[in-house]
Amino acid sequence: MIRAIRWVFYMAGLIVFSFGITVTLKMQHLGVHPWDVLNVAMYEKAGLSIGSWAIIISILLIIISWILDKSYIKIGTFLNAILVGAFVDLFLWLDFLPTASHTWTDVMIIIVGIIIMGIGGGLYNSAEVGAGPRDGFMLSISDKLGASVGKVRIITETLVLLLGLVLGGPVFIITFVFTFIQSPIFAFSFEKFKKIIAFIQEQYLKRQYSKTSA
Numbered sequence: 727m728i729r730a731i732r733w734v735f736y737m738a739g740l741i742v743f744s745f746g747i748t749v750t751l752k753m754q755h756l757g758v759h760p761w762d763v764l765n766v767a768m769y770e771k772a773g774l775s776i777g778s779w780a781i782i783i784s785i786l787l788i789i790i791s792w793i794l795d796k797s798y799i800k801i802g803t804f805l806n807a808i809l810v811g812a813f814v815d816l817f818l819w820l821d822f823l824p825t826a827s828h829t830w831t832d833v834m835i836i837i838v839g840i841i842i843m844g845i846g847g848g849l850y851n852s853a854e855v856g857a858g859p860r861d862g863f864m865l866s867i868s869d870k871l872g873a874s875v876g877k878v879r880i881i882t883e884t885l886v887l888l889l890g891l892v893l894g895g896p897v898f899i900i901t902f903v904f905t906f907i908q909s910p911i912f913a914f915s916f917e918k919f920k921k922i923i924a925f926i927q928e929q930y931l932k933r934q935y936s937k938t939s940a
Contacts, residue, residue, distance in 0.1 A: 731926055732853040735919060736802060737809075739850025744813030746846050749839030750900075751776065751814070752823050753832045757901030759843075759908075760883040761860060763890030771893055777815030781808055784859035791859070794866035802856025810858075836900055837907065844908040848915025852923055 750758050754766060761783070768779040784807035792799055817823070826832050851858075857865060868878045883905075891897045 732855055732923065735923060736805075736850045736853035736855050739846050739848070739853065739919075740806065740809050741813055741846070742849055743843055743846025744810050745817055746839050746842030746844075747810070747814050748817035749823055749842060750836050751818065753826050753836040753839065753900075754896040755826055755828070755898065756832060756836050757898030757904070758896055759904050760887035760890065760901065763895035763897055763901060764886050764893070765895075767890045767893035767895030770895075775815050776818065777811035777813075780811035780814060784808075784811070787859040787863040791862045791866040794870050798857045798862035798865050800856030802850075802853070803859060803862055804856075806850070806856065806858045840900075840904060840907045841911055844911025845915045847908070847912045848917075849919050851912075852916050852919035 747759075747762060751762065751766070754762075757763075758766065761780075762776075764783065765776050765779040768774075768783075769776045772779075774782075788799060788803060788807055791803075824835060847858075851861075856862075864878050864882055867882070868874065871878070887897065887901065
């Protein structure tokens, strides 16, 4: 029962997170997350789809993480690698989200997208069924080098951003403020959803105990 609840939270989080990514991609002229800068650049240079490149890059990161430290790789890591890209492509294909109008409303829409990403990230991570490919990669590097996760994240995302920029990805002002908006929302939602899961688990165990002691 508890395991099923965790997977419900996880899958719902992946869908919400992917939806948020798609919202920001529709406003990409304002800039997107560094990893999405790379995904978009590869899509424009080599074809396939944005989601396909998200999957390919995620699998490469999993392989590196597996070599460095298998402890961060779980089934949820593999599902994350495949499903986020698949959901992003699905949402883009459905084409029901607003397109860029190049007015002030675009700023409001992309900020909403970033907030949705933060909530989705907190939701799927609260299930604790496996770190995402990018998080697992950075945690593995951090452990191997003995450096802080924060420092590794900054260096990694800067390098990814520079690579995406060189390849012609969408870099603009939002790219540089993305983390400052998303990270606190992620941290807040992560703690809240963890408490909800813990509360559900506690209530379930109480009911089970009542049944066995009756």
